[in-house]
Amino acid sequence: MxxxxxxxxxxxxxxxxxxxxxxxxxxxxxxxxxxxxxxxxxxxxxxxxxxxxxxxxxxxxxxxxxxxxxxxxxxxxxxxxxxxxxxxxxxxxxxxxxxxxxxxxxxxxxxxxxxxxxxxxxxxxxxxxxxxxxxxxxxSCNTTGLTRTLSTIDPIADIKKVRAVMVRRGSDPSEIKKGPINAIVPNPPTVPSHHGPDVQTVMKGIDVTTMALLVPTTLMHQHNIMVEINNDVETEEIIEALEKRSRVIVVDAEAGLGSTAELMEYAKELGRNRNDLYEIPVWRESINVVGNELFYMQAVHQESDxxxxxxxxxxxxxxxxxxxxxxxxxxxxxxxxx
Amino acid sequence: MxxxxxxxxxxxxxxxxxxxxxxxxxxxxxxxxxxxxxxxxxxxxxxxxxxxxxxxxxxxxxxxxxxxxxxxxxxxxxxxxxxxxxxxxxxxxxxxxxxxxxxxxxxxxxxxxxxxxxxxxxxxxxxxxxxxxxxxxxxSCNTTGLTRTLSTIDPIADIKKVRAVMVRRGSDPSEIKKGPINAIVPNPPTVPSHHGPDVQTVMKGIDVTTMALLVPTTLMHQHNIMVEINNDVETEEIIEALEKRSRVIVVDAEAGLGSTAELMEYAKELGRNRNDLYEIPVWRESINVVGNELFYMQAVHQESDxxxxxxxxxxxxxxxxxxxxxxxxxxxxxxxxx
Amino acid sequence: MxxxxxxxxxxxxxxxxxxxxxxxxxxxxxxxxxxxxxxxxxxxxxxxxxxxxxxxxxxxxxxxxxxxxxxxxxxxxxxxxxxxxxxxxxxxxxxxxxxxxxxxxxxxxxxxxxxxxxxxxxxxxxxxxxxxxxxxxxxSCNTTGLTRTLSTIDPIADIKKVRAVMVRRGSDPSEIKKGPINAIVPNPPTVPSHHGPDVQTVMKGIDVTTMALLVPTTLMHQHNIMVEINNDVETEEIIEALEKRSRVIVVDAEAGLGSTAELMEYAKELGRNRNDLYEIPVWRESINVVGNELFYMQAVHQESDxxxxxxxxxxxxxxxxxxxxxxxxxxxxxxxxx
Amino acid sequence: MxxxxxxxxxxxxxxxxxxxxxxxxxxxxxxxxxxxxxxxxxxxxxxxxxxxxxxxxxxxxxxxxxxxxxxxxxxxxxxxxxxxxxxxxxxxxxxxxxxxxxxxxxxxxxxxxxxxxxxxxxxxxxxxxxxxxxxxxxxSCNTTGLTRTLSTIDPIADIKKVRAVMVRRGSDPSEIKKGPINAIVPNPPTVPSHHGPDVQTVMKGIDVTTMALLVPTTLMHQHNIMVEINNDVETEEIIEALEKRSRVIVVDAEAGLGSTAELMEYAKELGRNRNDLYEIPVWRESINVVGNELFYMQAVHQESDxxxxxxxxxxxxxxxxxxxxxxxxxxxxxxxxx
Ligand SMILES: NC(=O)c1ccc[n+]([C@@H]2O[C@H](COP(=O)([O-])OP(=O)(O)OC[C@H]3O[C@@H](n4cnc5c(N)ncnc54)[C@H](O)[C@@H]3O)[C@@H](O)[C@H]2O)c1
Ligand SMILES: NC(=O)c1ccc[n+]([C@@H]2O[C@H](COP(=O)([O-])OP(=O)(O)OC[C@H]3O[C@@H](n4cnc5c(N)ncnc54)[C@H](O)[C@@H]3O)[C@@H](O)[C@H]2O)c1
Ligand SMILES: NC(=O)c1ccc[n+]([C@@H]2O[C@H](COP(=O)([O-])OP(=O)(O)OC[C@H]3O[C@@H](n4cnc5c(N)ncnc54)[C@H](O)[C@@H]3O)[C@@H](O)[C@H]2O)c1
Ligand SMILES: NC(=O)c1ccc[n+]([C@@H]2O[C@H](COP(=O)([O-])OP(=O)(O)OC[C@H]3O[C@@H](n4cnc5c(N)ncnc54)[C@H](O)[C@@H]3O)[C@@H](O)[C@H]2O)c1
Structure with missing residues (x-):
């Protein structure tokens, strides 16, 4: 003990x-x-x-x-x-x-x-x-989110490069003094943001560039990910790999899970302590391999992942x-x- | 069973x-x-x-x-x-x-x-x-909130009349299609709102008039209550009565519970199912008897009270x-x- | 000059x-x-x-x-x-x-x-x-708003006392670091707020008590006003007095002006410099004399009144x-x- | 006439x-x-x-x-x-x-x-x-925004492909019934979104793929753009081309224009009718050529561009x-x- x-x-x-x-x-x-x-x-x-x-x-x-x-x-x-x-x-x-x-x-x-x-x-x-x-x-929460899915995809797809846009929550739910109330804020306004190099501290050598911004919400971050891959894989194989990976879940917008708010509601249905969603949810509908490119969208419960x-x-x-x-x-x- | x-x-x-x-x-x-x-x-x-x-x-x-x-x-x-x-x-x-x-x-x-x-x-x-x-x-959730505290106060203060302003959450947390995003909406724009008569369905004969509006938040409603009373009571007596009453809690803004967001965080600390706060929290600092008037502010977790x-x-x-x-x-x- | x-x-x-x-x-x-x-x-x-x-x-x-x-x-x-x-x-x-x-x-x-x-x-x-x-x-902007309408109403209604709840915008539109993003914040959590005494600096001797809070919007403040009056006046007389008073306008929720957002849009239609609404808009539907009480709701464009x-x-x-x-x-x- | x-x-x-x-x-x-x-x-x-x-x-x-x-x-x-x-x-x-x-x-x-x-x-x-x-x-407003900058960049950079993430405002400022109040909504949750093909209706043959989402703000859309280019150009050349192009402006986050809210405030300073910003603002700090890739962030005033x-x-x-x-x-x- x-x-x-x-x-x-x-x-x-x-x-x-x-x-x-x-x-x-x-x-x-x-x-x-x-x-x-x-x-x-x-x-x-x-x-x-x-x-x-x-x-x-x-x-x-x-x-x-x-x-x-x-x-x-x-x-x-x-x-x-x-x-x-x-x-x-x-x-x-x-x-x-x-x-x-x-x-x-x-x-x-x-x-x-x-x-x-x-x-x-x-x-x-x-x-x-x-x-x-x-x-x-x-x-960090964002880097953990990127790393979980990228390290699951890499073994089957052989990642060539990753470009991602991180749409970040403006504050945690109980931080009432932080904004913005009504604005989108490039943060940082410089490109690339620090998230790419941070991923490299745990996934050595990966080519990843990120852009980041803040929006007026408190619940979760959201990531838009574009990956160039070397292997010839099907969308279905990516989905399967993500479904098999623990700490990652594949969710259906169509089943009523089409937003970060509904994902937080889902955590309530699961009876989670403090309403936490430790897993990285990836939207099934968003996962799409087109030629040598893979696209997907995921969310990150910053407080708990x-x-x-x-x-x-x-x-x-x-x-x-x-x-x-x-x-x-x-x-x-x-x-x-x- | x-x-x-x-x-x-x-x-x-x-x-x-x-x-x-x-x-x-x-x-x-x-x-x-x-x-x-x-x-x-x-x-x-x-x-x-x-x-x-x-x-x-x-x-x-x-x-x-x-x-x-x-x-x-x-x-x-x-x-x-x-x-x-x-x-x-x-x-x-x-x-x-x-x-x-x-x-x-x-x-x-x-x-x-x-x-x-x-x-x-x-x-x-x-x-x-x-x-x-x-x-x-x-x-309703709002009427339940008003009734809980008013029916606790009435026996000791002998309520003459109640005037209340109900600041309502625009939507429940998972209702992503409802607004407003950035506006205050008198709702209804007529005065009085229906909340007063609704209280009268469970507290017969009480003189209560309400005004209501919607604001861009999802967590809780908030009530601002002004009561004329017949009895000569101290602020402390009101606080005591509210503290004794179950399903009502007296909370301290000073202890970090100064907003609806922090109250929801408090429900997480209490380990509540779905993060629910069944009790009506009344802000201690707001409770104030001045002459024949009693003022207080409370919140209502609309999803659970x-x-x-x-x-x-x-x-x-x-x-x-x-x-x-x-x-x-x-x-x-x-x-x-x- | x-x-x-x-x-x-x-x-x-x-x-x-x-x-x-x-x-x-x-x-x-x-x-x-x-x-x-x-x-x-x-x-x-x-x-x-x-x-x-x-x-x-x-x-x-x-x-x-x-x-x-x-x-x-x-x-x-x-x-x-x-x-x-x-x-x-x-x-x-x-x-x-x-x-x-x-x-x-x-x-x-x-x-x-x-x-x-x-x-x-x-x-x-x-x-x-x-x-x-x-x-x-x-x-201040809030005190100016209260004073404009109360000083118009007093001569005809003979105000006995005023109780008002001030629902304040969390930040000005361009203040991106101030919140709250998703909360209602009693501010101050003590009652009364300082707004009443501030009105008294320009309307000597008026009996006015206020409660105030912050909400996640940037556009305007909103006031909910309850006035006890000594004179026997009709709702129509109050409306007429407010309509006659410059720097106050009576607006119809029914005509599409049912929120602070639509009032800001109205200022755009009027071709105002910086989209300013210098006047205090009072919602016609909200103005209501019931016995010796007058109720009304108004908004305040904090940046310009x-x-x-x-x-x-x-x-x-x-x-x-x-x-x-x-x-x-x-x-x-x-x-x-x- | x-x-x-x-x-x-x-x-x-x-x-x-x-x-x-x-x-x-x-x-x-x-x-x-x-x-x-x-x-x-x-x-x-x-x-x-x-x-x-x-x-x-x-x-x-x-x-x-x-x-x-x-x-x-x-x-x-x-x-x-x-x-x-x-x-x-x-x-x-x-x-x-x-x-x-x-x-x-x-x-x-x-x-x-x-x-x-x-x-x-x-x-x-x-x-x-x-x-x-x-x-x-x-x-559409979003397509107009993409087209303005891409058609300015293409002649000097020879665009190979464009990948863009469109962070869209949830509603126009006066639409008080539309949300979300507190959520990020992939919209559509499928990738690619329709914005790419829409750009192709005015820029024939361009290779462009987009992902889109809604966030709780009313002021402007924001775009995160990643372009692979065939020509060897400097960041400075891109900036110059954008500065020369009318209906596009290059803005400095550092000069206080670091968010969509401050850009709207800027339109007020310019004395614009209805506070409109017809130009597509591109953040200078975000423009960056790295190897054969160009990154930049821009905003779109949906109501006026x-x-x-x-x-x-x-x-x-x-x-x-x-x-x-x-x-x-x-x-x-x-x-x-x-
Ligand atoms: N909040 C998130 O979303 C999130 C996500 C991932 C990682 N993190 C990281 O986790 C760390 C903590 O962040 P947080 O959001 O939990 O912060 P927080 O402000 O919620 O909590 C920090 C705690 O530290 C305490 N504290 C402050 N100074 C202290 C001191 N000198 N000695 C002991 N305790 C002290 C405070 O009382 C507070 O309880 C940071 O490095 C942050 O970047 C935060
Ligand atoms: N949400 C609140 O904050 C709140 C608070 C207090 C009281 N209420 C009241 O509670 C009631 C329910 O509100 P809610 O917020 O839970 O609504 P909701 O929309 O969250 O849930 C309603 C449920 O009813 C189901 N439903 C719809 N039509 C049906 C039908 N014909 N037969 C069977 N089921 C059907 C829907 O699938 C849905 O699951 C309403 O009267 C509401 O005014 C709501
Ligand atoms: N913003 C509102 O809604 C509002 C409404 C009514 C009254 N007020 C009051 O008006 C006053 C100004 O508020 P604001 O909102 O315009 O503030 P602001 O922060 O928008 O503007 C203050 C300006 O003062 C300048 N400044 C700061 N320190 C200075 C110094 N030492 N010397 C010279 N200039 C300096 C800043 O550069 C800034 O431009 C405050 O008393 C405020 O309470 C504000
Ligand atoms: N709002 C934006 O951000 C934006 C941006 C670019 C393009 N658009 C496009 O512009 C078009 C108009 O959008 P909008 O935002 O101005 O809509 P809107 O709802 O603000 O205005 C539509 C107007 O059309 C009127 N109208 C409705 N039905 C009518 C009918 N049968 N006959 C005549 N008038 C009728 C309504 O009264 C209303 O005034 C849409 O195609 C929209 O996609 C909108």
């Missing part, structure tokens, strides 16, 4: 905590917050997670709010075999020193640069690279399982992932 | 079905759909509900889609002690004849006129009115429990409602 | 500049910007306004961008009879010292506190208060016209206001 | 009417409406356009509303040299018979199929094809000007187009 600490109990952190708790070979020994808000309270009162505070000076605020704390982040990591760092993008780097000092392994998220750890992680594409390592980084990846990353770092597909299957089963 | 059929397995119907299944004194014997979409499939494959079809001619479509059907709606209601009719507003009236012929009791939803059944229902305000009746109507009311309505119609608070407590416990 | 400087050429400033230019008794001698963006460029190249810079150190940036500058803000105000300060809320106070030193009169906007100038302005309600004064403050008020404030401060209705009529005519 | 009738005075029709009025070689002899809404009223009262009714039985409704009508659509077209048909997509075909019977030439919009007229029109790409013809069709095209189509059909660039220049000058 390995001990896991979550530093930064926010959108990603709280999901990784629940996913860890769902496994039988690891457990949460603590989660950290910086403010005594409703998430801090429910972590303690609903989830029974020991709560540590990221900014010790704020102890009084937690006391005032009547939220019990177990100690500081520095104390929390002493007890852990691995820390999953889910703090916001700019905080992570300064935490690395603390982890090194404490001699604890650590997993970072996609908000950090690849250079921080020199190692990036996707369970399907490059599990072995992080096996036994001290630090790794689970790539990386969550099972973190579980597998824990197993890789702590050498709990050497076969990536075995770890994937174990994680999937515990979380009800298709 | 009473047998319940759900006619119309949509936004409300599927939630009532799950709520019935959570009780120990009633069970689902069938749900109905008109189209073989993903909801039809998950009803059968995830929830194990026998699926009946509302439009018999479409049997072929369900077969084609590989979704097993158990029969027609007419067949379904034969087996039931009570039907919960959750079809869209204009379908209900024509169903009444069918229910009468089959000799089955029925519960309608707020999209129907009070006149259809001559009886309306709210578990706190007028449970007894429907006790043993053949047909009743659970009032009426769901436990339907359970209690079943108990009232079938004379399963004569004490409304006992039914409420039983329902709450089974569903994890605060 | 009076000389007017605009300090802060943003949403409000650029509109006041154009409105000043449309008059025959005043002219723009300069406008100021802090960044060399497209507004700075069009101020110079399309509008021919001399451009001064608010932050002298940035001169280089404007040069690089090829935008000609005429000097610094300090230099600009030397030439002016009056400065209209349209900088963001927190900048204004520190500017007052500069204006005093330069001996120039100044008009502030609603983002500042009443206390800064000790004097607030609405052309209909209290023009005379600012006549000949050195400094005044045009009240205060613009003609600034013109009248200039005439009041500089003693160019002693009769408020004459100034209003002159301003209206020059700007095509109904 | 040619006589032009506008059948269908809606979003496109009212703009074409104003554009015709701005020319010195053609004039509006009538516009048509089917309902007596605010657009009908302003057509008569603000614009002085003779108003004809599309559905003669509704004459009474217009009389009731006090809107003066000049006759029926059948009467209107008798007087015209050409009709611009701006009715909704499904109405156009049945009108063709009427136009034929009346012996009047006609121009259709992009909502109709190419097959209706067998001829499609873009002023830059294929003006000559429609010269002297009886009927033509101005291609086709408007000047209609003017040129009139000149082509009526043989008023044989040189497309002369017609373009004339139209541009009259409308202030860059």
């Amino acid at each position: 390995k001990s896991v600490a979550i530093n930064g109990y926010g959108t990603i952190g709280k999901r990784v905590a629940d996913a860890v708790s769902a496994q039988d070979d690891m457990k949460i020994i603590g989660v950290s917050k910086t403010r005594p808000n409703y998430e801090a309270r429910t972590a303690v009162e609903e989830k029974d997670y020991p709560l540590y505070i990221g900014i010790p000076e704020r102890e009084g605020l937690f006391k005032e709010a009547g939220i019990e704390i177990a100690g500081t982040v520095e104390e929390m990591i002493q007890e852990a075999d691995v820390v999953v760092d889910c703090t916001p993008g700019n905080i992570g780097p300064q935490n690395l020193e603390m982890y090194k000092k404490a001699g604890v392994k650590a997993i970072y998220q996609g908000g950090e640069d690849h250079d921080l750890t020199g190692l990036s992680f996707n369970a399907i594409a490059n599990y072995d690279d992080s096996y036994g390592a001290d630090y790794t980084r689970v790539v 990386v969550v099972p990846e973190n579980i597998d990353a824990i197993r890789a770092l702590l050498e709990m399982e050497s076969d990536n597909e075995k770890s994937i299957a174990k994680t999937n089963k515990a979380m009800g992932i298709l | 009473k047998s319940v059929a759900i006619n119309g397995y949509g936004t409300i119907g599927k939630r009532v079905a799950d709520a019935v299944s959570a009780q120990d004194d009633m069970k689902i014997i069938g749900v109905s759909k008109t189209r073989p979409n993903y909801e039809a499939r998950t009803a059968v494959e995830e929830k194990d509900y026998p699926l009946y079809i509302g439009i018999p001619e479409r049997e072929g479509l369900f077969k084609e889609a590989g979704i097993e059907i158990a029969g027609t709606v007419e067949e379904m209601i034969q087996e039931a002690d009570v039907v919960v009719d959750c079809t869209p507003g204009n379908i209900g009236p024509q169903n009444l004849e069918m229910y009468k012929k089959a000799g089955v009791k029925a519960i309608y939803q707020g999209g129907e006129d009070h006149d259809l059944t001559g009886l309306s229902f709210n578990a706190i305000a007028n449970y007894d009115d429907s006790y043993g009746a053949d047909y009743t109507r659970v009032v 009426v769901v436990p009311e339907n359970i209690d309505a079943i108990r009232a119609l079938l004379e399963m429990e004569s004490d409304n608070e006992k039914s409420i407590a039983k329902t709450n416990k089974a569903m994890g409602i605060l | 009076k000389s007017v400087a605009i300090n802060g050429y943003g949403t409000i400033g650029k509109r006041v500049a154009d409105a000043v230019s449309a008059q025959d008794d005043m002219k723009i001698i300069g406008v100021s910007k802090t960044r060399p963006n497209y507004e700075a460029r069009t101020a110079v190249e399309e509008k021919d306004y001399p451009l001064y810079i608010g932050i002298p150190e940035r001169e280089g940036l404007f040069k690089e961008a090829g935008i000609e500058i005429a000097g610094t803000v300090e230099e600009m105000i030397q030439e002016a009879d009056v400065v209209v300060d349209c900088t963001p809320g927190n900048i204004g106070p520190q500017n007052l010292e500069m204006y005093k030193k330069a001996g120039v009169k100044a008009i502030y906007q609603g983002g500042e506190d009443h206390d800064l100038t000790g004097l607030s302005f609405n052309a209909i309600a209290n023009y005379d208060d600012s006549y000949g004064a050195d400094y005044t403050r045009v009240v 205060v613009v003609p008020e600034n013109i009248d404030a200039i005439r009041a401060l500089l003693e160019m016209e002693s009769d408020n209705e004459k100034s209003i009529a002159k301003t209206n005519k020059a700007m095509g206001i109904l | 040619k006589s032009v009738a506008i059948n269908g005075y809606g979003t496109i029709g009212k703009r074409v009417a104003d554009a015709v009025s701005a020319q010195d070689d053609m004039k509006i002899i009538g516009v048509s409406k089917t309902r007596p809404n605010y657009e009908a009223r302003t057509a008569v009262e603000e614009k002085d356009y003779p108003l004809y009714i599309g559905i003669p039985e509704r004459e009474g409704l217009f009389k009731e509303a006090g809107i003066e009508i000049a006759g029926t659509v059948e009467e209107m077209i008798q007087e015209a040299d050409v009709v611009v048909d701006c009715t909704p997509g499904n109405i156009g075909p049945q009108n063709l018979e009427m136009y034929k019977k009346a012996g009047v030439k006609a121009i259709y919009q992009g909502g109709e199929d190419h097959d209706l007229t067998g001829l499609s029109f873009n002023a830059i790409a294929n003006y000559d094809d429609s010269y002297g013809a009886d009927y033509t069709r101005v291609v 086709v408007v000047p095209e209609n003017i040129d189509a009139i000149r082509a059909l009526l043989e008023m000007e044989s040189d497309n660039e002369k017609s373009i220049a004339k139209t541009n000058k009259a409308m202030g187009i860059l």
